[in-house]
Amino acid sequence: MxxxxxxxxxxxxxxxxxxxxxxxxxxxxxxxxxxxxxxxxxxxxxxxxxxxxxxxxxxxxxxxxxxxxxxxxxxxxxxxxxxxxxxxxxxxxxxxxxxxxxxxxxxxxxxxxxxxxxxxxxxxxxxxxxxxxxxxxxxxxxxxxxxxxxxxxxxxxxxxxxxxxxxxxxxxxxxxxxxxxxxxxxxxxxxxxxxxxxxxxxxxxxxxxxxxxxxxxxxxxxxxxxxxxxxxxxxxxxxxxxxxxxxxxxxxxxxxxxxxxxxxxxxxxxxxxxxxxxxxxxxxxxxxxxxxxxxxxxxxxxxxxxxxxxxxxxxxxxxxxxxxxxxxxxxxxxxxxxxxxxxxxxxxxxxxxxxxxxxxxxxxxxxxxxxxxxxxxxxxEPMDQKLLQSTLWRLWKLDHKSNLSSIADDKIKYAADYALQFIDSKTINLFSAPDVSINTKKSLSKLFGNPLEWNFIPVDVTANQGKSIRTIFLSKGNGNVYFFDQNEKEWQQVKGFQLILSPRTIIYGEIVEEISIKDNKQKVVNALHIIDAIMLGGVNVRSFPLSKRLDLCNKFAKALNRPLAVRNSTTVKPVPVRCKELLPMMDLDGFFNNVSINQLSSGTKVLGCDVQSCDKLESKRFYIPRGLLFVRHSQHSMAGSKMSERTLEFGKTFGSRYLWIWTKTSQIYSSAQCFDVVKEDNLVYRMDFDEFVAKFEKD
Incomplete structure (x- = not known):
């Protein structure tokens, strides 16, 4: 036997x-x-x-x-x-x-x-x-x-x-x-x-x-x-x-x-x-x-x-x-x-x-x-190979499926069908809503109410044009990334550059132009800057507080970034991925005090938000902020005699956004710089925000 x-x-x-x-x-x-x-x-x-x-x-x-x-x-x-x-x-x-x-x-x-x-x-x-x-x-x-x-x-x-x-x-x-x-x-x-x-x-x-x-x-x-x-x-x-x-x-x-x-x-x-x-x-x-x-x-x-x-x-x-x-x-x-x-x-x-x-x-x-x-x-020696494998798999904790198999995700052909695994049609309709532009100082108190409930983010894209877009991005993995076209109300594949994101990712962000200058030579590269997120590589983050969502976005971006891939002779040369810095509305002065002044190769001087560069061949890298995007992170209400705070999930934050566009340099002058500026009625100035915040603090 x-x-x-x-x-x-x-x-x-x-x-x-x-x-x-x-x-x-x-x-x-x-x-x-x-x-x-x-x-x-x-x-x-x-x-x-x-x-x-x-x-x-x-x-x-x-x-x-x-x-x-x-x-x-x-x-x-x-x-x-x-x-x-x-x-x-x-x-x-x-x-x-x-x-x-x-x-x-x-x-x-x-x-x-x-x-x-x-x-x-x-x-x-x-x-x-x-x-x-x-x-x-x-x-x-x-x-x-x-x-x-x-x-x-x-x-x-x-x-x-x-x-x-x-x-x-x-x-x-x-x-x-x-x-x-x-x-x-x-x-x-x-x-x-x-x-x-x-x-x-x-x-x-x-x-x-x-x-x-x-x-x-x-x-x-x-x-x-x-x-x-x-x-x-x-x-x-x-x-x-x-x-x-x-x-x-x-x-x-x-x-x-x-x-x-x-x-x-x-x-x-x-x-x-x-x-x-x-x-x-x-x-x-x-x-x-x-x-x-x-x-x-x-x-x-x-x-x-x-x-x-x-x-x-x-x-x-x-x-x-x-x-x-x-x-x-x-x-x-x-x-x-x-x-x-x-x-x-x-x-x-x-x-x-x-x-x-x-x-x-x-x-x-x-x-x-x-x-x-x-x-x-x-x-x-007689050995039941199936039993051996299953036993060792349990012993080594290999007996569960991955939640990030891009091969399985590739079986879902259309981006629209893929997205519906993670978000409903109501959320997709929300993506179509345009920014609300701030065009009069009289509306600041009415729009924002309590400035403690708001953050702002410097943005490069104030209007989608060419490769420069600010919208929702969807990734199936393996380089299959789509953006939501707000005009056509449909998903379009990202083309013209390589954007590498983990599968099962849905983020809100913008493609910006990052500039580096050395020896009077100017180089411009596209980069993805993440503003907010619904899904990050299979993790549903939409209900987290905005600050936590941004912490996870920052971790996500760090994991994805390959800053020197462009120097390797490989076919994969992804654009940089970064996470925006979230700043409190009460700290507008701090933001403007920290932006840099940069001279382009043409001689023009511009504002710049510095970003990290790992390339020793570059002196530094920055992008030009052309406006501020304000988003609401929480809502305060009275519960009896006590004030309560409710943090907002992605949909509420995304739906709350207001865009302050700078069409004139004088809009970002401090109060000390604006003594001889003639203000235009249809523009909002930095001093208007200063007055709004000062009034709130006084009241």
């Missing part, structure tokens, strides 16, 4: 047993700081092509056994090895709905560490704060897809750094999440070569600037080179180095790193792990069940970045520069930390040796099983 297939309980027990051995290292941080001594740490030698003699950090018999077993597979064809690998691995699971198995492995690791790696910590303000992550050498993007899916899409922002070509990111192929918040960056030389020091420096600077100089929360790498011989660690040497360099350069204090490595036998690799152990509160070496047992793959998990000291970052950068400049030399760097330093650190040297010996024994078992599976007499 054949053996019975295993139950869900037995599968869970086997997973727990297989992953029970996690090698971790934590230090007493009160010990003295490590001082780098390049003269004694760095050792140069001839370039190696074998690891057979690397037995300082692994038992010689174990390493010799592994190399012999791997060599015995050299004559087996690739197809047979793949078939045997599937038969010999009881935990061989599919990629499910994700684009690659990399996503499943990261989910497995995330579960092993109690979901503390790929999401914001409990103490953070997750409603306002983005999870920033860096995906290195991760094409086509399975790791990024998992992190974005786990965080609900636009709650996370990824920076992809990988070589163009075979290793390039393909976010358009994501199957369970929206790819819009993954920003692929290819560095100074626009080739994504992660070994190139210029690319690395450019990437570090870019991530730092995009994260408000704090750094990312997570660095992740599940990439690697396919190597058939026994030199994988040697060939991957500079990849290891660059992973460690980025793990100490772009991570904020408290951040984590998930780094896939292979053998860790050479002094060079061990030195990298040593340096990481001094930069993080805890490091672990693990092999999850999703990592195939016959290979040497393992994961280095670094938790809680201790500080942003640049000492190790600069040291590793200089080593990479040497390797890059001498890549064709017959000599190589063999040690980056002296053997004496490592041997004196008994907890660390034991940590490396014990993990290497344990994983070597596991790999020997896996290799023997794989070799046996290449024979005709091999009988695979």
């Amino acid at each position: 054949p053996p019975a297939k295993q139950t869900a309980e037995q599968i869970n027990a086997r997973v727990a047993e297989a992953q029970s051995q996690i090698y971790q290292l934590e230090y007493d941080r009160s010990t003295s700081k490590v001082v780098i001594e390049p003269d004694t740490w760095i050792q140069i030698g001839h370039r190696k092509n074998t690891i057979a003699d690397e037995t300082n950090f692994c038992e010689a018999a174990l390493l010799d056994n592994i190399l012999q077993l791997k060599s015995s597979l050299d004559e087996v064809n690739v197809q047979q090895i793949r078939k045997s690998r599937l038969m010999s691995n009881p935990f061989e699971v599919s990629k499910g709905e994700f684009m690659t198995r990399a996503a499943i492995k990261i989910a497995n690791l995330d579960a092993m560490f109690d979901w503390g790696l790929c999401q914001l910590s409990d103490g953070s303000d997750s409603e306002k704060e983005l999870l920033y992550f860096v995906d290195i050498f991760g094409g086509p993007g399975g790791c990024s897809e998992y992190i974005l899916w786990r965080n609900g899409g636009w709650n996370a922002k990824g920076f992809g750094f990988t070589t163009k070509g075979d290793y390039e990111f393909q976010p358009e192929m994501f199957r369970v999440g929206a790819p819009e918040t993954l920003d692929s960056f290819y560095g100074h030389n626009d080739n994504g070569n992660i070994f190139d020091p210029d690319n690395i420096r450019d990437f570090i600077d870019y991530v730092t600037q995009q994260t408000d100089n704090l750094g990312a929360h997570l660095v992740i790498c599940d990439g690697g080179f396919y190597v058939k011989n026994n030199c994988q660690e040697i060939i991957s040497k500079q990849l290891y180095l660059c992973l460690a360099l980025l793990a100490v350069s772009v991570i904020r204090p408290g951040g984590n790193a998930i780094l896939k490595v292979f053998d860790l036998y050479t002094p060079f690799s061990v030195g990298l792990v040593y340096i990481l152990s001094k930069c993080y509160a805890r490091i672990s070496i693990v092999k999850p069940v999703t990592s195939r047992p016959a290979n040497s793959e393992r994961y280095l998990i670094c938790q809680n970045r201790l500080n942003c000291d640049r000492t190790f970052s600069d040291y590793l950068y200089s080593i990479n520069r040497v390797l890059w400049d001498h890549k064709h030399s017959g000599c190589d760097i063999q040690h980056i930390v002296s053997a004496e330093v490592i041997e004196k650190d008994t907890p660390f040297s034991n940590f490396i040796r014990n993990s290497n010996n344990y994983l070597a024994r596991c790999q020997i078992k896996g290799l023997k099983k794989l070799i046996a599976a290449t024979t005709d007499s091999y009988k695979p």
Whole structure:
């Protein structure tokens, strides 16, 4: 009688047993700081092509056994090895709905560490704060897809750094999440070569600037080179180095790193792990069940970045520069930390040796099983694959659907039908209502009543013309964005520039012209400025208070923005996405005091609202405000003897808007500047608002 297939309980027990051995290292941080001594740490030698003699950090018999077993597979064809690998691995699971198995492995690791790696910590303000992550050498993007899916899409922002070509990111192929918040960056030389020091420096600077100089929360790498011989660690040497360099350069204090490595036998690799152990509160070496047992793959998990000291970052950068400049030399760097330093650190040297010996024994078992599976007499272990998959999916919390699948959204062909999933016809009719223009000061008190109930927003678009429009925008994802044509009362596809928004998004905004000037040269680019929102990437925000809606819009815009995409030779060059600043009506003077005066290349001087620019080739960037849009955020009423306040949802706020258009410069003069201005009856002036606010404060 054949053996019975295993139950869900037995599968869970086997997973727990297989992953029970996690090698971790934590230090007493009160010990003295490590001082780098390049003269004694760095050792140069001839370039190696074998690891057979690397037995300082692994038992010689174990390493010799592994190399012999791997060599015995050299004559087996690739197809047979793949078939045997599937038969010999009881935990061989599919990629499910994700684009690659990399996503499943990261989910497995995330579960092993109690979901503390790929999401914001409990103490953070997750409603306002983005999870920033860096995906290195991760094409086509399975790791990024998992992190974005786990965080609900636009709650996370990824920076992809990988070589163009075979290793390039393909976010358009994501199957369970929206790819819009993954920003692929290819560095100074626009080739994504992660070994190139210029690319690395450019990437570090870019991530730092995009994260408000704090750094990312997570660095992740599940990439690697396919190597058939026994030199994988040697060939991957500079990849290891660059992973460690980025793990100490772009991570904020408290951040984590998930780094896939292979053998860790050479002094060079061990030195990298040593340096990481001094930069993080805890490091672990693990092999999850999703990592195939016959290979040497393992994961280095670094938790809680201790500080942003640049000492190790600069040291590793200089080593990479040497390797890059001498890549064709017959000599190589063999040690980056002296053997004496490592041997004196008994907890660390034991940590490396014990993990290497344990994983070597596991790999020997896996290799023997794989070799046996290449024979005709091999009988695979009985396993109900559907039960295995469903059990592991529950264990790793993968058993729920994404709410942001743009592939599913593409099935709804027409924008009008798509919009009706989220809003009703009454709301769509509201979109057709034009702004109410303020054209007489006599109406200010009647229009606004209580100025404490109102905010204002500077706008560039006072009348829709060409690409410059202020209206409602709808996104189906994958670049399919529509705007509501108020004249035709229908949805029109955005054309003429690339506007990238997450699917299931409905926002109110304007396409403005942003201007940058340097060396008397003027550049104008279109940008989307968000004013308000109904849906943000599948999240219904319409009933939130206006201030909260704008906080979420700001987070949404930060996640989507790819400010330097125009410098990459890619087909996707989206326009910038920003969120308007919401200002109280009582602070009109503060707004006018903070606007800048800019001189265009023509010599004309104009008002400017400055916006952030991440391009070092630009001095600054601004747009010209041509009016103020006033919107109501709340309504006060008396309830007995007490005053109550009711916040307004999107429809009420949108329906309340008033537009103050500036057709003459004198309209925005302060009272002190207007002593000789002849006011026109059909225009409203800044001093009219000053009088209205002063009267309210007096009353």
